[in-house]
Amino acid sequence: MERDKNFILGVYDDEDVLLDAISKVRGTGVKIHEVYSPFPVHGIDDVLGYKRSKLPIAAFLFGMLGTILALTMQFYMMKIDWPMIIGGKDHAAVPDFVPVTFELTVLLAAFGMVGVFMIASNLKPWGQPRIFDIRITDDKHVMAIDLAVNSSMGESQLTDVLKNSGASEVNFKSFE
């Protein structure tokens, strides 16, 4: 069976049941593909065993890039390309550079972070998001389990695991 194609879905009505279910399902050795929720659920990262996001590192690096870009640009313009005396100050009057440097740092950190997040989450405008169950935008929580990844367990066994964990219904979903 091919990976990332065929899924078994557990549908949950309540986030407390869901949090409990995630621990139970992981306890049986099943690997969870992803959990979809209509709103942020506190503590879900911990029970899913997710590692901390690397997004802050991307933000920091893009911020540094902004700082370097801003300082290079201003030094080049004000000191090398077209030196001007403004207010009797030195050509490269560093305190004057600070506001622009600050703004470009923030701008690049923010844009870089949003860009990285969109790429990492497959949110590109031409991308086709996979809808596991349309009700995850309304009132249901859905736990998706990749059948190929958990091939050591049969479909009926996975269904039992999900039912026992408190799922209100169990469905199958395949993608082309």
Added chain:
Amino acid sequence: MGHSTTNYNLDQKFDFSAGLKKTIFTVLIFGAVILTAGILMAALGGGHDEAHAEGGHAFHWYQRLYANLWINNVYFTGIAVIGVFFFAIQYAAQAGWSAPLLRIFLSFGYWLPFAGIIMIVSYFIVGHDIFHWTHKTLFDINSPDYDKIIDGKAAFFFWPLEKGTFPAFFIIRMVLFFGAWVLFFNKLKNLSYQEDLNPGNQTWYKIRKWSALFLVFFAVSSSISAWDWVMSIDTHWFSTMFGWYVFASWFVAGLSAMTLVTVFLKERGYLEMVNENHIHDLGKFVFAFSIFWTYIWFSQFLLIYYANIPEESVYFIERLESDVYSPFIFVNLALNFFLPFLVLMTRDAKRHGIFLKLICSLIIIGHWFDFFLMVQPGTLGHNGGFGLMEVGMFLVFGSLVTYVVLNNLSKRNLIAKNHPMLEESYHHHI
């Protein structure tokens, strides 16, 4: 999920042990010895005749002692009043996360009556050596010292009395501010202790009302006290950002002190229901307001530097071009901006006591240097500096404030056990 907070002993009290008191007294005596050594060195070795060359006042060693007294008293007054301010903010913002920490914030206010007495009494002893505007001849049009600019500002100090006499308006403000701060503190304190006896939400609403009133009063009084006690030292000079600047400095130092006490208590096994999420929030406050202070500091500096108007830029020339003070400008920025900014940037640093203890201690020292730079150049000029007297006075004040705060913290429950938001705080998760 039930009442999870009932799992904890909410009646826990902080045991201000004899060992801890001894440590604080050791620091106090150590500080006093250093201070005395500094005074002796200045009094016996101060044979410089530099001041005579200026033809102005001769410089006396005790002026440096007076300036130190003023620096520390203004600084620690700020830390004390910020404790009450931060307590009030929690109620005005209806914050739940901070519920188990409220008594720590509040306990800083116990220093306020002492600070008020020291400030008012010391004004009459040191005021003339600290504040240039107290000199009578400045207001006498026939005197060679007559100063038109200060004469124009005189009503701010002397109204309704005659210029150059008793600074009635100045003293009235000082008494009014300290009086009102202490009254508000007592009101909030008594209400908070009443809550321990009366379960329910009624006390919370009362505290919120008094908190809101205090915040309105503090918004005005903190700015004016900054002009009065600090900015008027450089009497000609003015900055419209100065109130905010002093407030920001006080706020960061106060937040650091509150975080230090919280981490200290947590390490000794108190405050069981406070976890790394609450510590993280305190760390975020310290981080954010360090940047806020830098923003204010730099805005003030940049505008003055860019406009380059002599009457404004003289303030920074006195500091940046002085052999005595220019290194401390960079110490100030390094300790109060670069260090907290770089170290507290990551999530882990804000969640672990060890980083916070280090950074908060350095910030408390750093903001002392901020006040040092505000007060000394205008009072002592090139006769100032950082030496034994400065270290000693800081240790004496610091240990006294610590003693008063911890001693009063130990008298009541550490946690306001009937606070309606304790349960919310218990589930606080970020």
